Structures are given as structure tokens and as C-alpha cells.
Amino acid sequence: MFEVLSQKLGSVFSRLSSKGRLTEKDIDDALREVRLALLEADVNFKVVKDFIAQVRERSLEAQVFESLTPAQQVIKVVNEELIAILGGSPSQLTQAGHPPTMVMLVGLQGSGKTTTAAKLALHLKSAGQRPMLVAADLRRPAAIEQLVVLGNQLDIPVYREDVSSKPVSICAHALKKARELACAWVIADTGGRLHIDEAMMEEVAKMKRELKPSEALLVVDAMTGQDAVRAAEEFHATVGLTGLILTKMDGDARGGAALSIKSVTGVPIKFIGIGEKADAFEIFHPDRLASRILGMGDMLTLIEKAEKTFDEESTKKLESKLRHGTLDLEDFLGQLEQMQKMGPLTQLMEMVPGLSSIARRLPTEVDDSKIKKIEAMILSMTPEERRNPDILDGSRRRRIARGSGTTSQDVNQLLNQFRQTQKLVKQMASGRGKGLLDMLR
Ligand SMILES: Nc1nc2c(ncn2[C@@H]2O[C@H](COP(=O)(O)OP(=O)(O)OP(=O)(O)O)[C@@H](O)[C@H]2O)c(=O)[nH]1
Numbered sequence: 349m350f351e352v353l354s355q356k357l358g359s360v361f362s363r364l365s366s367k368g369r370l371t372e373k374d375i376d377d378a379l380r381e382v383r384l385a386l387l388e389a390d391v392n393f394k395v396v397k398d399f400i401a402q403v404r405e406r407s408l409e410a411q412v413f414e415s416l417t418p419a420q421q422v423i424k425v426v427n428e429e430l431i432a433i434l435g436g437s438p439s440q441l442t443q444a445g446h447p448p449t450m451v452m453l454v455g456l457q458g459s460g461k462t463t464t465a466a467k468l469a470l471h472l473k474s475a476g477q478r479p480m481l482v483a484a485d486l487r488r489p490a491a492i493e494q495l496v497v498l499g500n501q502l503d504i505p506v507y508r509e510d511v512s513s514k515p516v517s518i519c520a521h522a523l524k525k526a527r528e529l530a531c532a533w534v535i536a537d538t539g540g541r542l543h544i545d546e547a548m549m550e551e552v553a554k555m556k557r558e559l560k561p562s563e564a565l566l567v568v569d570a571m572t573g574q575d576a577v578r579a580a581e582e583f584h585a586t587v588g589l590t591g592l593i594l595t596k597m598d599g600d601a602r603g604g605a606a607l608s609i610k611s612v613t614g615v616p617i618k619f620i621g622i623g624e625k626a627d628a629f630e631i632f633h634p635d636r637l638a639s640r641i642l643g644m645g646d647m648l649t650l651i652e653k654a655e656k657t658f659d660e661e662s663t664k665k666l667e668s669k670l671r672h673g674t675l676d677l678e679d680f681l682g683q684l685e686q687m688q689k690m691g692p693l694t695q696l697m698e699m700v701p702g703l704s705s706i707a708r709r710l711p712t713e714v715d716d717s718k719i720k721k722i723e724a725m726i727l728s729m730t731p732e733e734r735r736n737p738d739i740l741d742g743s744r745r746r747r748i749a750r751g752s753g754t755t756s757q758d759v760n761q762l763l764n765q766f767r768q769t770q771k772l773v774k775q776m777a778s779g780r781g782k783g784l785l786d787m788l789r
């Protein structure tokens with residue numbers, strides 16, 4: 349998948365790289381080809397339109413990173429926007445407050461539900477968890493047998509009843525059994541139909557309503573292109589999905605489904621299937637797929653390095669401000685933005701082996717929302733106010749609170765925090781805190 353797209357983008361960018369300066373026309377010519385390449389790859393036309401508009405606007409913006417060539421800047425923007433349409437950062441499974449966590453797999457016939465149920469169970473087992481599989485596809489005995497065989501092969505318990513049972517009660521019984529066996533995950537394989545029909549949708553929607561699973565994941569065959577996207581839209585509208593699993597990403601389809609489905613449905617891709625075997629399964633990483641599509645790993649590493657030196661330069665500037673005690677709210681904001689670039693703290697922790705279990709126990713989003721609030725308040729100030737917060741009287745504070753959707757109390761709190769930081773900075777700058785500053789470095 350993606351070979352053709354990757355080749356086309358590669359040739360566009362190598363032509364762009366041969367030019368020293370880029371005019372607006374150069375960028376437009378290049379983007380016209382990018383647009384065609386995406387459409388030929390069967391990416392949804394609206395997704396392509398927004399993507400191109402976004403890349404164009406950002407490419408024409410002032411050159412922020414002086415250490416990059418113009419072509420590198422365009423590649424950087426394309427890479428970032430690709431990551432964005434693929435969903436940004438990897439999306440984790442939600443766990444129930446009290447285990448077992450129920451995961452329901454739904455999808456059209458032959459999309460890979462049963463295979464994927466086994467793959468997901470093995471994935472969790474390899475991570476040291478205890479999963480259980482549930483055969484809730486009762487259309488035919490063979491469907492149950494298929495899951496039992498897979499479970500046996502992987503040494504994972506499978507809960508089954510006979511075909512006369514109802515999916516909801518089987519799953520309820522399975523949850524009870526999982527508690528007895530201390531299984532933390534219950535993965536239900538449900539029945540699919542050839543096409544979306546009311547009977548299937550009603551069955552699935554009923555299961556979702558009555559069992560309230562932590563995850564309702566739609567398994568879609570990436571080889572089916574825009575049909576997969578349409579199916580996802582319908583499932584999401586009637587059932588309410590928490591995530592997508594794209595199967596058969598090892599096939600030779602053009603990749604349009606993968607590139608459109610998140611943007612069109614708003615539902616994140618959580619995993620991908622990349623083969624028939626039980627271990628041919630991966631957590632979906634938007635950044636890795638984007639760099640694979642761009643097919644220029646080396647170039648992207650180079651760009652990353654250049655960005656890092658840019659960050660280092662701004663850190664140095666900040667340090668000098670700290671030394672001279674002239675920190676202002678603009679700097680404060682700059683630091684917040686840098687932190688946000690790295691993504692939420694818990695997500696960073698998830699990627700570090702050993703820290704992921706701690707990260708899962710941390711409250712998510714709390715810090716992010718705080719940061720966003722602070723950011724909104726600072727952005728509601730005029731540049732003068734940011735440089736000289738002492739001029740912020742009552743009426744200015746009220747205006748800022750209104751402008752940022754916060755309260756005067758929030759603004760007061762921010763200013764107090766900032767003042768304390770500033771005081772500390774002044775102390776450090778005056779020499780008494782030099783040791784501390786060195787320690788912070
Ligand atoms: N190449 C490849 N084949 C896959 C992948 N996932 C599933 N398959 C194959 O797709 C076919 C259908 O998979 P199933 O898991 O039986 O699909 P299902 O959705 O459970 O089908 P029904 O129960 O009939 O609705 C099988 O031959 C699988 O081996 C994948 O990621 N890559």
C-alpha cells in the first residue's frame with residue numbers, strides 16, 4: 349500500500365528541492381501534483397481539498413526555521429499535515445474503571461473481525477495482560493469454531509455458548525466468567541453482514557446500548573477504499589464508535605481509506621492489521637505512516653534535527669532572559685507552546701517503556717486543559733500587556749477573562765503565578781540563586 353503515492357510525492361519533492369528559492373507559483377505547481385497524487389490514491393476529495401489549502405497557507409507563511417531550505421519547509425509542512433489527517437498522535441484503548449474492560453468488534457462480513465479479535469487478544473497478552481475472547485457471532489456454528497480454534501492456538505480463553513443464545517446475554521455471561529478467571533479484557537467478536545442492513549445495525553446498536561463497552565471498534569478492510577469510509581460513517585452514526593481498526597494494510601490498495609477515514613468520521617484509527625498471522629498487528633502511529641508515505645526518513649530526521657537546534661536557540665535566549673531577570677508573559681507563552689508541541693505528557697510517557705503503566709493511572713488531560721486556559725488568557729492580552737503585566741488593572745483583567753472564556757479569578761491566579769516565577773527569576777539573576785539555575789540546567 350502507498351507505493352505509488354509515495355513515488356509520486358517523492359518526485360514532486362525532489363523537483364522542488366532542486367530549486368533554491370520557491371515562488372508562490374512553484375509551491376502551487378507542486379501542490380497541484382500532490383493533489384492529483386492524493387486523488388489518484390483514492391483519498392476523499394474533501395480531505396484532499398482541506399489538506400492542500402492547509403499546506404499552501406502554511407508553506408507561504410514566513411519562514412520560521414532559518415536552518416531549513418524552502419523545499420524542506422514545504423516537506424515539513426506536508427509531513428505535519430499528513431500526520432494531522434491521520435489523527436495526530438497514537439490513540440490508546442480506554443480501560444474500564446473496574447476491570448474487565450469490554451471491547452466490542454463490529455464490521456462488515458469478511459472485514460477481519462474474528463482474525464482481529466484474536467490479534468488484539470494476543471497483543472494484550474504480549475503486554476502482560478489477561479484477555480478473554482467471546483464468540484458473539486451466532487449466525488453459524490463455524491463462526492464460533494473459528495474463534496475457538498484461534499484462541500486455542502494462542503492459549504487464550506474463549507467464552508462460548510450455543511447458537512441459540514443471544515449476543516447480549518453471552519457477553520454478560522462472559523463478563524462474569526472473566527471476573528472469575530481474573531481476565532482484565534473481554535473481546536467480543538460479533539457477526540457481520542455483506543452489506544449494512546437494519547438487522548445487523550440493530551443487533552450491534554443493542555449490544556452497545558446494553559453492554560456499554562469501553563470500546564466499540566469498527567474493523568474495516570482498507571482494501572475497499574472509499575466504501576470502507578462510507579461504512580465507517582454509517583456505523584458511527586448508528587452505533588457510536590470509539591475507534592477503528594484497519595485490516596489488510598499489507599495489501600496493494602492505493603491507501604485512500606487509511607488517509608481519509610479519520611478526517612471524514614472523526615473516529616481515530618487505533619490499530620492496523622498487516623497480514624493474516626496473529627502477530628501481524630500494530631498500534632497505529634500516524635507519524636510513522638506519514639513518513640512512510642513521504643518515503644524520506646532521512647530527510648525527516650534532518651528536518652527534526654534542524655528544528656531541535658531552533659528549539660535550543662530559543663532555550664538559550666530564554667536562559668539569558670532568566671539570567672538578566674527580564675522574563676515576561678511572551679516568554680511564558682513561548683514555553684507553553686513548546687510543551688504542547690511535544691504532546692500531552694501522559695502520551696509521551698506511554699511511549700517510554702516502563703512508564704506506560706504509570707501514565708495510565710495518571711489523570712489525563714488535566715494538565716493540558718490548564719495549559720490551554722493559560723494560553724487563552726495570554727493570547728487575549730495585547731503585546732504591551734504581555735511585556736508589562738503591571739498595567740493590568742481591574743477592567744483589563746475583566747476584558748481578558750471575557751476574551752479567553754475564563755474568570756477574573758483565573759486571570760488573577762495566572763498573574764500571581766507569573767509574579768512568583770518572576771520573583772524567583774530575579775533572585776536567581778541577582779546571584780543568590782545561581783546554584784539553583786545551574787541545577788535546573
Ligand atoms: N492479508 C491480510 N488478511 C487479513 C487481515 N485480517 C484478516 N485477514 C483475512 O481476511 C479474511 C477474513 O477474516 P475474518 O477474520 O474471518 O473476517 P470476519 O470479519 O470475522 O468475517 P465474518 O465473520 O464472515 O463476518 C481471512 O482470510 C483473514 O485471514 C490482514 O490484516 N491482512
Ligand SMILES: [Mg+2]
Pocket residue numbers: 461462463485491537
Ligand atoms: Mg468472523
